[in-house]
Amino acid sequence: MTDPRLVRYAQLICEHSLAIDESHSLLVSTPPAGGPLAVATAREAWRRGARVSVSMAPEWSRSDRLRDGSDAQVAYLDPAALETVERFDRWLFVWAPGNTSELAGISSERDAAMARSRKPWSDRHDERETAGELRWVGAAYPTALGAQTARMGTAAWERFVYSALLLDEPDPVAAWRALSERHERLIDRLTGVRELRVVSDRTDLRVNVEGRPWESCAGAANLPDGEVFCCPPQGGVEGEIVFDVPSLQNGRVCRDVRLRFDAGVVVDASAALGEDVLLARLDTDEGARRAGEFAIGTNQMVQRAVGDTLFDEKIGGTCHLALGSSFPLLGGDNESAIHWDLICDLRSGGRIEADGEPLLVDGKLMV
Amino acid sequence: MDPFDDSYARVIVEHALAVRSGQSVLIEAGQAAEPLARAVHRRVLEAGGHPAVQLLPNGWIEAKAECASDAVLGEADPLKLAWYERVDCRVTLLALENVEQLAHLPPARAAASETGRLRAVHVLVDRDARGEAVWCGAQYPTAAYAQAAGLSLDGYRDLLGRALKLDQPDPVVAWRVQGERQDRLIAQLAQVDELRIVAAGTDLRVRVGGRRWVSASGRHNLPDGEVFTGPHEDATEGVVTFAMPSAWGGQRVEGARLRFEAGRCVEAGAASGATFLQAALDTDAGARTLGEFAFGLNEAIAEPTLDTLLDEKIGGTVHMALGSSYAVTGGTNTSALHWDLVCDLRDEGEVYADGTLIQRNGRFLGDFA
Numbered sequence: 145m146t147d148p149r150l151v152r153y154a155q156l157i158c159e160h161s162l163a164i165d166e167s168h169s170l171l172v173s174t175p176p177a178g179g180p181l182a183v184a185t186a187r188e189a190w191r192r193g194a195r196v197s198v199s200m201a202p203e204w205s206r207s208d209r210l211r212d213g214s215d216a217q218v219a220y221l222d223p224a225a226l227e228t229v230e231r232f233d234r235w236l237f238v239w240a241p242g243n244t245s246e247l248a249g250i251s252s253e254r255d256a257a258m259a260r261s262r263k264p265w266s267d268r269h270d271e272r273e274t275a276g277e278l279r280w281v282g283a284a285y286p287t288a289l290g291a292q293t294a295r296m297g298t299a300a301w302e303r304f305v306y307s308a309l310l311l312d313e314p315d316p317v318a319a320w321r322a323l324s325e326r327h328e329r330l331i332d333r334l335t336g337v338r339e340l341r342v343v344s345d346r347t348d349l350r351v352n353v354e355g356r357p358w359e360s361c362a363g364a365a366n367l368p369d370g371e372v373f374c375c376p377p378q379g380g381v382e383g384e385i386v387f388d389v390p391s392l393q394n395g396r397v398c399r400d401v402r403l404r405f406d407a408g409v410v411v412d413a414s415a416a417l418g419e420d421v422l423l424a425r426l427d428t429d430e431g432a433r434r435a436g437e438f439a440i441g442t443n444q445m446v447q448r449a450v451g452d453t454l455f456d457e458k459i460g461g462t463c464h465l466a467l468g469s470s471f472p473l474l475g476g477d478n479e480s481a482i483h484w485d486l487i488c489d490l491r492s493g494g495r496i497e498a499d500g501e502p503l504l505v506d507g508k509l510m511v
Numbered sequence: 512m513d514p515f516d517d518s519y520a521r522v523i524v525e526h527a528l529a530v531r532s533g534q535s536v537l538i539e540a541g542q543a544a545e546p547l548a549r550a551v552h553r554r555v556l557e558a559g560g561h562p563a564v565q566l567l568p569n570g571w572i573e574a575k576a577e578c579a580s581d582a583v584l585g586e587a588d589p590l591k592l593a594w595y596e597r598v599d600c601r602v603t604l605l606a607l608e609n610v611e612q613l614a615h616l617p618p619a620r621a622a623a624s625e626t627g628r629l630r631a632v633h634v635l636v637d638r639d640a641r642g643e644a645v646w647c648g649a650q651y652p653t654a655a656y657a658q659a660a661g662l663s664l665d666g667y668r669d670l671l672g673r674a675l676k677l678d679q680p681d682p683v684v685a686w687r688v689q690g691e692r693q694d695r696l697i698a699q700l701a702q703v704d705e706l707r708i709v710a711a712g713t714d715l716r717v718r719v720g721g722r723r724w725v726s727a728s729g730r731h732n733l734p735d736g737e738v739f740t741g742p743h744e745d746a747t748e749g750v751v752t753f754a755m756p757s758a759w760g761g762q763r764v765e766g767a768r769l770r771f772e773a774g775r776c777v778e779a780g781a782a783s784g785a786t787f788l789q790a791a792l793d794t795d796a797g798a799r800t801l802g803e804f805a806f807g808l809n810e811a812i813a814e815p816t817l818d819t820l821l822d823e824k825i826g827g828t829v830h831m832a833l834g835s836s837y838a839v840t841g842g843t844n845t846s847a848l849h850w851d852l853v854c855d856l857r858d859e860g861e862v863y864a865d866g867t868l869i870q871r872n873g874r875f876l877g878d879f880a
Contacts, residue, residue: 166580169589176542179568186571190578197590200542200566204549212556220561222535224597231589 146184149306152316153181153283153367154188156309160317160363161281162234166193171232173199178240178285185236194234203242210250210258218254219261229268235280239454241290244395274473283367284309284454293392294450308368308446308455320363326511327360327372327442333511334358334372337498340438342385342463344494349405351438351465352380357474370443370458375476379408381435385465389449389456389487396421397451401486403467409433410467426467431480436470439463440496440504441487453485461491461507512550515668518677519649519733520550523602524558526683527647527730532559534599541567541606544651548604560600565590573612576624585623587630595634599644605820606651610659614762618787621762622794626847629835639731640839649733650820660816673811674734674821686735690728693738693808697724699879700738703864706804708829710860712752712768717804717831718743722841727805736809736824741842742831744800745774751831751854755815755822759850762787763817767852769833775799776833791833797846802836805829806870807853819851827857827873 158164170189174182179200186196209217247255272278284290284305291301306312313319338354356374363369387401398418403410410433415422426432443458450456457464464487470476490496491507502510524530536555540548548564555562575584595601613621638644650656650671657667672678679685704720722740729735748771756765766782776799781788792798809824816822823830834849836842856862857873869879 171590174568176545176566176568179542179570182568183570183574187574187578190575190580190583193580193583195583195586195589196575196579197588198565198568198571199590200568201564202545202549202566205552205562205564208549208552209556209562212553214559217556217559217561222561222563222597224535224537224594225563227593227597228590231593 147180149311150180150184151188152311153306153309154184156311156316156320156363157185157236157281157283157367158188158192160320161283161365161367162236162279164189164192164194164234168234169195169197169232170234170236171197171199171228172236172238174238175240175242176200176202177242177287177289178238181238181240181283181285182236197232199228203246206258207246207250210247210254215257219257221261221265226265226268229265229272233278235278237280237282238285239282240285240287241293242287243289244293279364281365281367290452293452296450304450305368308443308458310368310445312445320369323370323442324360324362327362330372330440330442330509330511331358331360333503334374334498339499340503341497342488342490342494343497344386344488344490346386346402347384347488347494349381349383349385351376351435353438359471359474366454368443368446368455368458370446370460371439371441371464373437373439375470375474375478376435376438377408377475378434378478381405381408381465385488387486387488389459389462389489390417390451391453391484391486392451393418393421393425393484398422403486405435408435425482425484428468428482429480431478432468432482434467434478434480435465436468436476436478436480436483437464437466437485439465440509442509449487453487456487457485459487459489461504462487462489463496464488513546515672515677516547516550518682519547519675520554522675522677522682522686522729522733523551523647523649524554526686527649527733528600528602528645530555530558530560530600533561535561535563535597537594537598537601538562538564538604539567539601540564540604541608541651541653542569543608543653544604544606547651551602551604563594569608572624576613576616576620581623584620585626585630587627587634591631592634595631595638595644600646601635601644602647602649604649604651606653607655608653610655610758610818618762618790621787622759622790625759626794629847629849636837640837645730647731647733648820650818656816656818659818660814662816667816670812670816671734674809674824676811686729689736689808690726693726693728693736696806696808696875696879697726697738700724700740700864705865707863708751708854708856708860709863710752710854710856711754713750713854715747715749715751715771717801718746719804723839725837725839732820732824734809734812734821734824736812736826737805737807737830739803739805739837739840741836741840741844742801742804743774744842744844747771747774747801753852753854755853755855756817757819757822757850757852758817759791759848764788771801774801791848791850794834794848795846797844798834798848800833800844800846801831802834802842802844802846802849803830803832803840803851805831815853819853822853823851825853825855827860828853828855829862830854
């Protein structure tokens with residue numbers, strides 16, 4: 145029998161995230177571990193009259209190609225894969241983590257070559273999305289290996305994930321709409337604000353947000369979700385911040401990342417753990433030393449960090465800042481190959497001031 | 512890697528698809544066949560091809576047949592179309608986890624499910640006929656097939672391994688030899704105008720003169736072993752009884768009996784599944800006409816497994832399909848249906864070619880042997 149939580153999850157995806165009706169063609173892209181969510185969502189989308197296809201590729205189809213394939217085989221993008229972008233106007237990416245070390249021993253250069261070969265696909269996908277022809281959502285599905293990464297039992301991780309998705313609420317779609325309305329009130333408050341100041345134990349950071357549009361993330365593109373963000377102008381960050389929520393980067397942990405910004409650029413950086421990873425990433429390119437995003441996490445059902453940015457950046461009462469690329473649609477003009485979200489916990493003694501007025505105190509929004 | 516999977520993968524990549532460097536290869540597989548899919552993927556990489564893998568999630572077909580609208584269920588899957596229109600090679604590894612997954616549904620829904628599948632497959636079949644693509648369906652041993660055949664999983668796997676010639680010193684060579692034997696039989700059949708099949712409950716005449724016989728020796732189906740043609744659409748006369756159970760679109764029919772006049776089925780009955788049989792015959796105008804007539808030639812398959820892919824290959828049987836013909840045979844029947852029904856001739860069966868006895872009790876005689 146289908147887990148009743150999956151039925152609710154499928155309704156949330158089809159109703160709230162993708163607004164699926166009989167005019168749509170939905171492609172579900174999933175690893176094998178995400179099969180149950182793929183089938184549950186397809187059932188709901190079919191009932192709404194939509195066409196639904198599934199693309200389920202096992203992890204080894206990528207790792208074997210990277211390990212054993214020639215350069216030409218690694219860099220091959222099938223014309224059929226490119227064509228799929230034209231044929232579907234709704235996409236569900238099931239994020240069902242497998243072995244995070246599956247690519248161990250494979251050179252990152254090969255991985256990058258494969259990623260580059262996908263660029264025509266992602267460019268066309270972005271183009272159609274920007275033109276309003278295509279909508280997508282990435283949705284987390286709890287797996288045993290995801291639980292292992294979060295250092296929890298598998299059933300406990302399932303409870304955590306479904307709770308973060310607001311599936312324990314009597315009406316999850318209504319719960320996400322309510323969060324969306326809270327975001328609108330927060331954005332009303334933030335609009336017109338010139339400067340945000342983040343203050344905590346080892347943090348005193350000023351972020352210029354004047355005239356920058358704020359974006360609400362309430363389940364349209366990520367599940368779980370819960371944040372509002374903007375793209376600060378280049379040069380608009382000053383001061384020091386410690387990101388006390390650990391960040392997992394390609395299997396390595398970066399803990400207590402400390403950054404000092406001067407005129408928007410990181411001029412000093414250290415970390416209690418993984419400092420070499422931090423310094424290497426800062427040297428990726430020029431844009432890697434600038435902030436591409438500043439955001440406030442609003443999901444009150446996520447209250448502990450699990451080592452997965454998708455969840456951690458949503459923790460209600462945190463803020464995060466991304467080093468690297470920004471979003472041009474929101475006026476961001478920082479370019480970089482990286483976009484690294486780093487999270488600062490404000491739930492015990494932290495605060496955010498908006499032009500000197502308290503906006504968030506001890507993790508609680510004053511809106 | 513499991514030697515069964517690796518040996519099977521070699522037959523698929525070297526013999527069935529004959530993958531060449533630079534070709535794109537779509538590997539479709541039921542989730543249970545993931546180990547074989549990986550073995551095929553590796554062999555395609557070794558051959559210099561570009562493999563892509565798409566697994567079929569457990570429960571997908573059933574969910575679609577239950578939930579999709581009639582229109583969506585009966586049309587081709589848009590993702591499959593995008594691939595089938597472009598790939599050089601495509602193999603589907605059949606690995607059902609439940610062969611009765613559609614048995615609880617109204618027959619029309621099960622039939623629509625199969626119609627939708629075939630609409631996509633026809634794109635490949637047509638491209639194959641034009642020499643633009645190669646397709647293959649290959650059976651993988653699952654508990655579901657074993658249970659349907661009344662065998663243990665190991666027993667079924669052994670049977671399948673023999674039927675695939677994986678027990679031969681070099682399976683790829685063994686399939687080539689099978690192909691040569693079939694070519695010799697075709698040389699004889701090509702001179703025949705009318706075939707008459709006589710067995711218990713059966714006396715049927717089909718006209719095949721001028722039509723092309725095709726050898727199926729492991730290119731499109733694995734296991735394989737048959738020669739087939741498309742009989743004249745207006746000439747089939749008489750009665751045929753299919754003692755072997757047959758399934759189409761997940762619905763099973765046992766003891767089907769069909770009477771033909773001037774090529775069309777004018778009367779049909781069955782010991783069980785008669786309702787579905789009628790629904791199938793009413794699919795469209797072409798569903799009452801034979802699109803295929805064939806001899807099964809795989810001597811390693813002796814017992815029916817209730818799986819058409821295997822049963823139609825049993826040495827000593829003939830089978831005929833209601834519905835669409837393959838253009839390559841010269842057959843002209845079109846239909847969304849292509850339903851193979853198997854008639855066992857190993858017990859008191861006879862085949863006459865233009866009046867001459869050429870097969871008795873399932874064994875070919877004289878120049879046909």
